[in-house]
Amino acid sequence: MGVVKYSLRAKKDLNIVLQYLKENWPENVTDDFLDSLEKLELQMQSMPNSFPSTIIKSKIFKRARLTKHNAVYFIVKAKSINIVAIHDTRQKNKHPKKLK
Secondary structure (H helix, E strand, C coil), rough: CCCEEEEEHHHHHHHHHHHHHHHHHCHHHHHHHHHHHHHHHHHHHHHHHHHHHHHCCCCEEEEEEEEEEEEEEEEEEECCCEEEEECCCCCCCCCCCCCC
16 A cells, blocks of 8 residues: 555644643653554555544545554555544534544
């Protein structure tokens, strides 16, 4: 499979999580989070269809559990994996709103 690409929203979501971790947790927690993200990217590239599909606003996304508190929503394209959002699962909504 091709490269992993991040949407603007996913980049923003990732920056929010990283900033929170850096401000409130030891550095090794941030490092572990980034390691988990890298492993997930490799898994998405090698086996993208192993993740469950979910429908949000009439669109089909794949959902991957990144950590206990974060889920990654992505779309599988012919030559890429497009990450559209990183969602904090502790939030009120089951799925992130307005995925594109």
